[in-house]
Amino acid sequence: xxxxxxxxxxxxxxxxxxxxAQSSVTLYGLLDEGINYVNNSQTAKAGAPNGRTGGPVWSMxxxxxxxxxxxxxxxxxxxxxxxxxxxxxxxxxxxTGRLQQGGTFFGRQAYIGLTSPNWGSxxxxxxxxxxxxVIGPMQAGSYAGGAFADHPGDIDNVADSQRINxxxxxxxxxxxxxxxxxxxxxxxxAGSFGRNSIWSVGARFDSGPLxxxxxxxxxxxxxxxxxxxxxxxxxxxxxxxxxxxxxxxPIYGGYASAGKMQIVASAAQYTLGAFIxxxxxxxxRFQNLNDPASGTLSLTNxxxxxxxxxxxxxxxxxxxxxxxxxxxxxxxxxxxxxxxNGKDSAAYQTINASLxxxxxxxxxxxxxxxxxxxxxxxxxxxxxxPYLVTxxxxxxxxxxxxxxxxxxxx
Numbered sequence: 205x206x207x208x209x210x211x212x213x214x215x216x217x218x219x220x221x222x223x224x225a226q227s228s229v230t231l232y233g234l235l236d237e238g239i240n241y242v243n244n245s246q247t248a249k250a251g252a253p254n255g256r257t258g259g260p261v262w263s264m265x266x267x268x269x270x271x272x273x274x275x276x277x278x279x280x281x282x283x284x285x286x287x288x289x290x291x292x293x294x295x296x297x298x299x300t301g302r303l304q305q306g307g308t309f310f311g312r313q314a315y316i317g318l319t320s321p322n323w324g325s326x327x328x329x330x331x332x333x334x335x336x337x338v339i340g341p342m343q344a345g346s347y348a349g350g351a352f353a354d355h356p357g358d359i360d361n362v363a364d365s366q367r368i369n370x371x372x373x374x375x376x377x378x379x380x381x382x383x384x385x386x387x388x389x390x391x392x393x394a395g396s397f398g399r400n401s402i403w404s405v406g407a408r409f410d411s412g413p414l415x416x417x418x419x420x421x422x423x424x425x426x427x428x429x430x431x432x433x434x435x436x437x438x439x440x441x442x443x444x445x446x447x448x449x450x451x452x453x454p455i456y457g458g459y460a461s462a463g464k465m466q467i468v469a470s471a472a473q474y475t476l477g478a479f480i481x482x483x484x485x486x487x488x489r490f491q492n493l494n495d496p497a498s499g500t501l502s503l504t505n506x507x508x509x510x511x512x513x514x515x516x517x518x519x520x521x522x523x524x525x526x527x528x529x530x531x532x533x534x535x536x537x538x539x540x541x542x543x544x545n546g547k548d549s550a551a552y553q554t555i556n557a558s559l560x561x562x563x564x565x566x567x568x569x570x571x572x573x574x575x576x577x578x579x580x581x582x583x584x585x586x587x588x589x590p591y592l593v594t595x596x597x598x599x600x601x602x603x604x605x606x607x608x609x610x611x612x613x614x
Contacts, residue, residue, distance in 0.1 A: 226281040233274035236267050236350075237298040238570075238609025244598045246450045246589075254586065255449045258599025265594055266298040269350040269560070269570055269611045273312050285321040305367070306434030312367065324376040331371050334385045334406030335419035335469050336364040342415060342471040342482055344521035348533030349556035351593040352574035352605060355517050356539045356552045357455040358593050360467050360486040361421070365593070368402055369433045381411045391429060399497070400429040413475040423465040426490075427498040430465065440500040447506060447584040451597050455552065456490065456542065458583030459513050461505035463492030478525040488515045493544065507585050508545075515541030529562045542583055550580035550588035566613045573606045 240263050249257040266272045275293030282288060293312040295304030305311025315329030332340070340346075343362050344353035354363040371389040376382075384407050391400030406419035423430050432443035444460040445452025469486035493509040494501065521535035534557045543549035553576065560570040578588035578601045590603035597603075 227279065229276055229278040231274070231276055232614065233272075234270055234611065234613045235272050235298050236269050236609060236611040237264065237272070238268055238607045239264050240595070240605060240607045242595060242598075243604040244600050244602075245596045246599045248450050256451075256599060261596075264299050267295075267304070268352065268572065268594060268607060268609055269568075271295055271304065271312070272298050275313070282318075287319050288316070289319055289325065289327065290316040306436040308434040311434055315373075317373075322377065324374060326372065326374050328372050330367050330369050331373050331387065332364055333361065333368050333402070333419075333421050334373075334387050334404035335360070335362060335421055335467060337375070337385050338383070338406035338408040338417040338419050339469050339471045339484070340364055342417060342473040343484060344482070344519055344533075344535035344537065344556065347480060347482070347523035347531075347558075348521045348535035349558040349572040349574055350570075352572055352607070353521065353533075353535045353537070353554070353556040353558075354593045355484075355486070355519060355537060356554060356576070357453055357591050359456055359515060359539065360469050360488050360517060362469060362471075362484070362486065363593065366430050367433070368404075368430075371402070378410070381409050383408045383410075389429070391424065398424055400425050402429055415473045416471070418470040419468075421465075421467045423467075424463070425495070425497050426462055426465040427460040427504055431460070438499065441503050442499070451584065451589075451591075453591060454582045454584050454586070454589055454597050455539075455550070455591050456488075456513075456515070456583050458505075458507055458585065459490035459493060459509065459542075459544075460503075461493050461495055461498040461501060461509065462490035462513075463495030463497065465490055480523040482519075482521045484517075484519040484521075486517045488517070488541070489513070509547075511544055513542050513544040513583070515539060531560050533558045533560070542581075547585060548581040550578060550582045552579075552588065552590065553577050554590075554592070567611070569608070569610050571606075571608055573604075575602070575604050577602045 244258045245261045246256045273295045278290045280288040292310045292314045295312045315327045315331050317327030319325035358365040368389045373387040376384040386405045389402035393399035402423045404421035408417040442460040445457035447457045466489045471484040473482040490513045498504040517539045519537045523533040525531045537554040540551040556574045558572040562568040576590035582588035589598045591597040
């Protein structure tokens with residue numbers, strides 16, 4: 205058989221494609237590192253109440269103003285305005301070099317898709333949900349202290365602590381100021397199309413200085429599909445966080461046995477010259493507790509909860525550009541809920557403030573501080589203690605933290 209003609213034809217097609225297709229690949233990233241002081245942080249102690257004690261700590265941590273990451277973003281012009289797109293993005297700890305997102309290499313994002321000027325874009329892979337897409341840019345963490353200003357424990361995922369695996373997402377073009385988006389994640393469970401599946405929808409309206417957004421997410425078996433979807437995820441254990449000894453997530457770690465989880469979130473932001481004001485509300489429901497599909501119930505539901513546990517979160521934030529290079533921010537957050545089976549609810553109040561100075565377009569230094577107070581009974585059936593994202597929970601019902609940090613974008 206003569207292979208010369210087919211081979212020549214294939215090479216010719218490849219060369220022709222390269223002649224008209226305009227493609228680009230961009231390497232980008234961000235490094236954020238700083239020094240924290242925390243007045244009270246849990247540490248293990250044999251014989252102490254609940255197996256732990258608390259004390260002040262100095263530490264160096266990564267990713268407060270923004271999570272540290274590097275990535276590759278690519279596009280290829282397919283003609284008539286159509287483009288192929290891809291993103292692969294990896295999170296890491298600047299201080300140690302370790303991978304973030306449970307050790308998943310491209311844990312932040314990994315997707316491929318197509319986009320057009322008239323029909324929007326479709327993408328497939330590990331992606332942000334619709335709530336993150338429409339509301340994420342309008343939240344206190346963007347203006348008033350980074351992760352310290354996130355909703356407690358990022359309970360509604362507005363600050364994108366979790367990503368969605370095996371998902372297909374549609375994002376519309378902006379029409380009359382409105383952008384729509386929807387996502388569906390395939391659970392991949394044999395014999396059950398819905399098991400471990402996730403879906404979300406969102407809408408955002410932008411008109412001059414005003415932006416308004418709302419989103420909804422429905423999660424089946426969140427301990428597996430949402431919190432356990434990375435390299436260290438377990439099919440048996442509590443992926444929301446340890447509930448005994450030194451805790452990981454006392455705010456809602458005790459509700460890992462939920463069969464379903466629902467999040468409704470909304471936000472509004474108004475910009476007046478150098479002044480920014482934002483408001484947010486979300487409702488979070490852990491439903492059908494004690495579901496055997498969540499894992500080993502002695503680990504996912506050690507307190508024997510049944511029924512539903514609901515939370516409401518309220519947030520207000522502001523930022524002011526003192527100069528184009530200097531911005532001050534502040535926020536207040538109130539989270540309440542978690543009552544179940546006669547257990548009282550918990551409440552968490554957080555006050556944040558920050559000052560950010562830009563040395564250049566790519567490099568800034570910042571100061572950030574937060575005070576959080578807990579009351580009531582948390583998900584671990586103990587007196588509630590503060591839990592700020594990126595930190596170890598307190599061992600008392602209040603916690604103060606201060607940080608000085610530096611961020612560089614490339």
